[in-house]
Amino acid sequence: MPIVFQDLLQGVEVTGALGLKQTVTGLHYDSRQIQPGNIFVCIKGYRTDGHLFIQDALSRGAVGLVVEKDINIKPQVSIARVKNSRQAMALMAANFFDHPSRKLTLIGVTGTNGKTTTTHLIDAVLAGKGEHTGIIGTIYNKIGDQRLPVERTTPESLDLQSILAQMNTSKVRTVSMEASSHALYLQRTAACEFDVGVFTNLTQDHLDFHRDMNEYLAAKMLLFEGLGKERVKKRPCYAVVNNDDRAAERIKKCTNVPVITCGINEQADVRAEDVRLNSDGSSFTVSYKEGNFSVCT
Template structure:
């Protein structure tokens, strides 16, 4: 049992109806999970409004209901507490319920359109090499030190989030690195969390199906920094023209920048870039990294800056960072004995796709063709479809438009939307193949010795969502199977993979 008064700490109550009990058992925002003596939070979600299920929750035994508006019929068996924002209240309730676990370790949140997963995953690797026990909350997988847990959302709901962090604390973790999505900020999933620091990677066209305007999307990222405590550090990419916006209203005491192109607190220079890695100069020290492309140069510099801001030695940080390996589905190379190269990448935004293709384009050798297989997700921002098609054509010799996760949209409609971005001159090098499996097969059939095949959009995902059903599908395995000339997946890309048959 948990004291109700303690649970309501930091929550501004507008009014209460009924005689509140001294304590409750559990907190739920899913009415189906409610049992006797529980507290139910009615949250207005994107798919459903929890206020519609207050009666069901009370019937199942809820003794306390937290909501924004009282239902017409109040039950004598429950107490109703009105708040201005029930989603925000849920965050604080969850934090109070688990005794503020985010204050018991160093929680660092990473936000931005691209680079979040790579940054938090490599930070998790790096700090474990330092000798710490470390937590990870990411798109790919959650980790409590070396114990893997499945990840459903980029940022979990407040109850799950606080439960995971509490388990990390119990396991002795001193740090936790977490992806903070724009959805999570707007939906108040991070309310009640205490962040030691926050970092901004970049921002570009994405998620306008949810945010509606680019300005709203930028503001969602900014809200994360606006909510930081005075004790936190705020780190931003100064090369992104919207980076400084993130710092406008933050009260974080330590505000720092990193950049490759202009003056910054943490500055680096790319000495050499190839398909084998990056040779960089950071803090006047030249270091070789296994990551590929200028986009990873930003990721590496940001990781270095975060480590230093957390008090780690600069030399040891660079030494350990140079030995880290790539993240699954992020420029993951499949190398063939004959010299053919496949690349699987999660790039599902215009900016991310351009970064990857531009890297391949600049590093390819004379005579190498670039064959790109790419699609766009269904029931998501449709405005980016022609843009991504245009980018694919700009840097590729052959482009195959195919299904990503069509969800509940007709796959061919998505491909036709993409095709609208193709110029008359580029039409001859494009084709539409709705089946992702057939599209990858076609790319392998077209590839000659030394050519590069990019399969973009799904990266680490091991499923394809079609008409509400998730079917097993892994770009890496399909690409390997069809490209008989491609012999093995590069060992530098196998961290976190659990496929014994690879």
């Protein structure tokens, strides 16, 4: 769907611009995927720099660029210089697809372990109630009964917004999404309006990407710090936190929305008691302020 470049940049901090009245057909961060009329978003990565592929994008029909540095291009094309092209792409993608997360109930699950299990359990419960659901995660993405292949736990922001838009078209009501620390740190989820943030746990991992455990936790906290900010949806949002984990207190303190705690060993709003594991599955009692009930798996 054609859109004017400057409308695509709504909400983006632009530090310099040229030719923003240009009508464009879409955007991409991979020069090899550029189609005629597209905007090429130049992202500086850890292995290469998108600015090095500007000429390739132009040769494929790009009519505009989003850059972080001054460039000298002939012939002149529409250009928007921004402070952070990753964040810009997330906002532009949301604008292009008309903010699909605002039309869904979006549940983000983060933590070192248990993201995949938790998203699938949430999905199973809601699907069991008859809801049309979706999953974005490590094993596959799911739109209703359709399963789609994945390249990474949380897609790039452009791909993520596209998937959410497809879910809207397919009448999906609720989406359970794995939110990895990489995705949160790299702002792939920046333009997503979450209704629930779930924290499972934090153990040593991904220190090849994060400098230390504090930075790793800080990336996880981004999901909870963003809950409720610049919210368009009228319904409330909240956080669900595993109170047994040592990082729980920092997670709870960083968010401004109501927190529901869960756990086994620590005092929590929702507790699993009388937990029993055997070769056939598990059983436990869910205890909360309004009563309790038994669960068998």
